[in-house]
Amino acid sequence: MDADITDPSDWLSTPLSSLSTLDALLRCRICRDLYTAPMVTECAHSFCSLCIRKCIAATPASEHPCCPICRAAVTEVKLRRNQVVEEVVGWFRAGAREGLLSVAREGGKGRKRARVDDQDEKRSEAASSAAAEVRRSTRARPTAYVVSTSSSTSLLTITSSYQEIPPSPEPTTDGAYVNLDDDDDGLVPCPVCDKRMTVKQVTRHIDSCLSLKANTSSSSSTTPSSSTSTKPKTLLASSSTTPPHQKRLPKIQYSMLSEPKLRQKLQDLKIPSHGNKQALQARHSEWVSIWNANVDRSVPRAKTQLLRELAAWEESLDRFPAGSRVSAEGLEEWGVKHKGDFRELIAQARRNLPKRAEAKAEVEGEAELESDKAAE
């Protein structure tokens, strides 16, 4: 059940074990996933929009919501988007992570040309078997990873300010440097498309290659390569096809509303409106979180996708109820009985959707559903 969950520890068995730190820094501390629509709090901590909104929604009315990390007071309307983190995560998730990881794993296998000096070998015995061929320069030149495989050598300049990132918990491979001079053709493969080119070219090429890949896989009618600005196309691609629901939903004082009035609110929002007041309240609150978190995405998803998310939430509520007050069988029956509600609403929302927006959102949605399945 745990094979396909990406995790910072994925890097530890590779020569690029230090990247587990970067990987961990790009994850929300609540869901442990790469950030989705990261929001920064007043205390400067970041969480996925949905995670922090759910957290705030779950705070008892008698208490002030607080930051899950430092417990400073948090006010929902003061959450701000963390744009740069979102862009970095978008780049990382769109293929860079996978590409780098596969390069790293390759590097871990072929270690023919490793040059290891004695001192270093002593220091990192545990890591040496897997990581011998990768050495990080700690000298004045830009920080670089060198990965030798039997057929090729690729150099990935990660960042020149690498040293600021705290060291990984694994024995590291600090200290030594492997020269590139024993290269056969001087060319290296792009970690994404495998095309061979010079080291200089590859650093520039990766960005365009990644956004190209993202665009073709989403099969949406996005602007072609004309807009090769510094902005990642993966994030801006469908600003023209964004569904027109950009307004946040207000919170409700549930204690002030009668059950019929609350039910009417759910009907107005075109979400399922069955169940008692407690069920209505929980569903409405969840929907407000899902909806508002969606507004925080640079590429909001279609309502069909949000309805599916609500349905998934309701299903997990049935499968993993809090406490043991209701019998499991009863809940399952209830779930089956009302599943039709969601199906009908999703179909409805789909019919109402502009065609192009739907194409985009569907592809996104599917990718996400797949990663969910993989997680289970």
Added chain:
Amino acid sequence: MIGGFTKRLGRELNDLKNNPAVGISVFQANDFRIWLIDIKVMDDNPIYAGKTFRLQFRFASSYPIEAPEVQFVASYGIEIPVHPHIYSNGHICLDVLGSGWSPVQTVASVAMSIQSMLAGNDRNERPPDDARYVAHAPISPKNTRFVYHDDTV
């Protein structure tokens, strides 16, 4: 974070198995409903020396936004540890399991809090209201409104 809580628990389980904290081990985790975690008190506190205790974690779909339900369970050869904040039915009076919970806490961090709560204890006794509490306690410790004792025990 769709499917978020099972995904997160999957990661936590990997962590518990691959980088376990000293004295903390997974006894059973077959699904995302109930896990059994064994803990040992590592310093030579004579009250708990040589003993293994078993914690039961129950998760709802609201995890980690809401705290898991955590208590000690007895089993063959495994007792409920004696401690002024641990009732003989296994319920634990610890703020991290209630009002002190935060979604960045984990199964491992909770187990470590409980481990250190045991390690720091030098009173071989149950809470003063043990008999009364156990007679009327709700099935789930989460339905108890504990008044947290101060932590200096």
